[in-house]
Amino acid sequence: MNFKELSDACVKCGKCIPTCTIHEINSDESTSPRGFLDLLAAYKEGNIELDKEAKKIFESCFLCTNCVEVCPSHLKVDNAIEAVRYDLAKKFGIAWYKKIILFLLRKRRILDIVAKFGFVLQSCAFKIQKPLDINSKENLGKNLGMKARFSLPFVKKGRLLSSLTQTSFLNQNSEFIDNGGEKTLGFFVGCLSNYFYTDTANSVLKIAQKLKINVDLMKEQVCCGAPHFFTGDFKSVEILAKKNIEYFEKKLQTLEAIIVPEATCSAMLNVDLEHFFMMQGQEDWAKRAKKISSKIHLATWYFYKNTELLKLLNQKQRRDICLTYHDPCHAKKMQGVFKEPRELLKANYRFVEMEDSNACCGFGGVTMQMDYYDKALSVGLKKAKMIDESGAQIVSAECSACRMQISNSLEQNKSKVIFKNPLELIAKALDESAF
Template identity: 65%
Template sequence: MLNVNEISNACVKCGKCIPVCTIHEINRDEITSPRGFLDLIGAYKNQELELDKNLKKTFESCFLCTNCVEVCPNHLRVDSVIEKVRYDIAQKFGIAWYKKIVFFFLRHRKVLNFLARLGYVFQSCAFNLQNNNLGMKPKFNLPLIKKDRLLPSLAKKSFLESTSDFINNQGEKTIGLFIGCLSNYSYTDTGFALLEICKHLKINVDLLKDQSCCGAPHYFTGDFKSVEILAKKNIIYFEEKLKTLDYIIIPEATCSAMINIDYEHFFHMQENEEWAIRARNISSKILLATKYFYEYTNLEELLKTKKKINASITYHDPCHARKMQGIFKEPRSLLKQNYAFKELIDSNECCGFGGVSMQTNYYKKALEVGIKKAKNIQKSNIEIISAECSACRMQISNALEHEKISVKFSHPLELIAKILQD
C-alpha cells in the first residue's frame, strides 16, 4: 500500500534531489523540486491546502524522470506519490476531451488499427512528410500542435498487422514480443529489426497478437480506470503465454517499466494485493530487449564476428531503462562491438518527453529540456544517437530538428540488425 503522508514526512529536506530534477533545472522554484512536491502533497493530504488549478499545474509539471528517486538516500518514491495525486486531479478536474479520445483508442486496438490505416492515407493532407523517414510536420497550426513540431509519421500498415502470429526460426528457444504502440504504428523498423536478430539467433517468436497497450499514458495522467482494464487484460494474457514461452521481451523502456514495475505499484495503490502479486510474478519473465539479448543469447559473440562500421554513435539512457530497471551496460556492450562508440555528455539526463500532459499542456517546457539534450548531442560530435525508447526518439528527434542539428536517430536493435544483414 502506498502511504502518501508517510513518504512526504520521510523527506529530510537534504536537497540532493534538486540538482538532478528535470523540471527544477528549467524552472528554479522550490515548489517545482522533489522536496517541494512532497511538502505540497503532504499539505494537501492533511487538508492544509486545497487542490486548485495552481496546485494542479504544479503537480503536472513533474517529468516523472525518477532522477530524485535514484539519488535520494531513502529512495523515496516521489514519482509514485505524484502519480497517485494525478488520480485525484483527474477525479476533481476531469481529463481533457482530447486525452479521453486518445486513451479510448489506446484501449481499443481494433479501432486504433482502422484509424491508423485511415490516418496513413490522409496524413499528407494535414502534414508535410519529411525526408529520410524523419517524421512529419503540420502544414498549419492544429489544436495543441504547432507547425514547427516534428511528429512520427504513421506506417502504411502496423507492425503486428504486417507479421504472422508465430515465426518459427527452427530454434530451441521461443520468446514473446510486446511491441509497444509507437513501434507498432510509427517506428515499425524497430519490430522488424528485432525479428531479424531473432532469425540470426534462431529464436522463435510469438507475436502476441492479443496484447493491449501497456497503459503508461493513462497511468501518468490519472486515468486509473483504463490502467486497471489494460493491466488486468495483459497480466491474464501473459500468464497464459508464459506457460510455453521462455521470456516476453519489449523493445520499449517505458512499456517495459510499466509492465515490470508500475503494474505492481498501481495495484498496491489500489490496495489490491492479489493483482499486485500476479503482476510481480510475471515481471521476472518480462525483459527489455537489449537485456534479454545481452544476458540470455550469444548475440554479443555473434556481433564480434561481423565487420566494424566507421560510424560514430552514442546512446541516450531512457529514464525508464536506466533508473527504473538498471539497464546501462547491455545496449552499450552490444553496440560497441561494431560501431565507434562515444559516451554522450550527461547520457543519464532526461530527454524531456514527460508523458501526454507534458507534450500537450506544457510543451514549451518539454521542448526546453529537449533542446538542452540536443545541444549536448551536438557537443558529442557523433553521427547517430540511439535509445531503446520510442518516446525518447520522438522527443529527441523533434529537438534535433528544431535546432537544425544533423544527427540521425536509430533504435539500438535497428543498428544491430543492420550489422547482421551486411
C-alpha cells in the same frame, strides 16, 4: 498512498534538487521533489486544495525518477505524483483531446482503422520528410518524419513527428514466426513501434531470425497502460493491466520470456503494474504482476544476457559510423539497463559518451507533450545540445517516446544528428548487405 508519511521521511537534504528535470528549467521550490512532497502533505492534511495552480504544479513533473535515484532514502516521489494525478483527474476530468488518445490506445481494433485513415490523410496536415539512409553520408542530416503545417493540442506547428504506417506491425506479420529454434520468445511490441516505428519491431524479428529463436507476437496483447497511468486514468490502467496479466500468465507457460523494445512499456510491465495494484489495495493482482515481471525484459538486455548475439556481432565488420547513447529514464533508473545496449553497439560502431547520458530527454508523457510543450522542448533542447557536442552522427536509445522527443529537439536545434533505436543498428550490423 500516505503523502504525509512520505513527506515526513524527507530530511530536506536537497540532493534531489540539482537532478530535478523540471526544477532545472523552472527553479522554484514548489517544482522540486521536496516541494512536491510538502505540497502533497499539505493537501492530505486539508491545508491546501487541489486548485488549478496545484494542478499545474503536479502536472509539471516529468516523472524522470532522478530524485528517487539520488535520494538517500529512495523516496518514491514519482509514485506520489502519479497518485495525486488520479485525484486531479477525478476533480477536473481529463481534457477531450487526451481522452481521445487514451481511448484509442485502449481499443486497438479501432486504432487500426484510424491509423489507416491517418496514413492517407497525414499529408494534409503534415509536410512529409523523405526516409533516411544512414549509410549515405549526404543523408545523415535528414530525419524520417513529418512536420506539422498548423497547431493542434498535440501537434505544434513546425514540430517533427514520425509518420504513421499504413498497416501496423502486428497486422503485417503472422502470429507465430518459426525460425527453427529450440525456444520461443513472446514479443510485446508497444504502441509506438506498432504504429510508427515499425523498423524497430521488424529489427527484433531480424535479430531473432539470425539467432534462430522463434517469436510469438502475442496478438491479443493490449497497451501497457503507461499513458493512462501518467495521466490519472486509473480505470483504464486496471482494465488493460488485468487483460495483459491474464494473457501473459497463459502465454508464459510455453514461452522462454517476453521481450519489449520499449523502455517505458517494459518499466510499466516490470515495475509500475505492481505499484499500481498496491496503490489500489489489490494485493493479489500486485503479486501476479510481480510474478510475471521476472519473465519480461528489455530486448537488448535479454539478447545480451541470454544469447550469442554479442559473439555474432563481433564476427561482423566494424563500421565507421559514430554513435552516442541516451539512457531512457525508464531503462537505467527503473530497470538497471544501461550496459547491455552499449556493449552490443560497440561491437560494430565507433562509440562516444555524451556529457550526461542520464539527463531526461523531456518527453514526460501525454500531458507534458500536449499542455506543457514549451517546457518539454526546453528540456529537449538541452539534450540536443549535449548530443551535438558529443560529435556523434547517430544517437540511440531503446525507447520510442525518447525517440519522438529527441528527434523533434534535434530538428528544432537544426542538428545533423539522427536517431536510431539500438535494435535497428544491431540488425543492420548483422545484415552486411545493408551497408
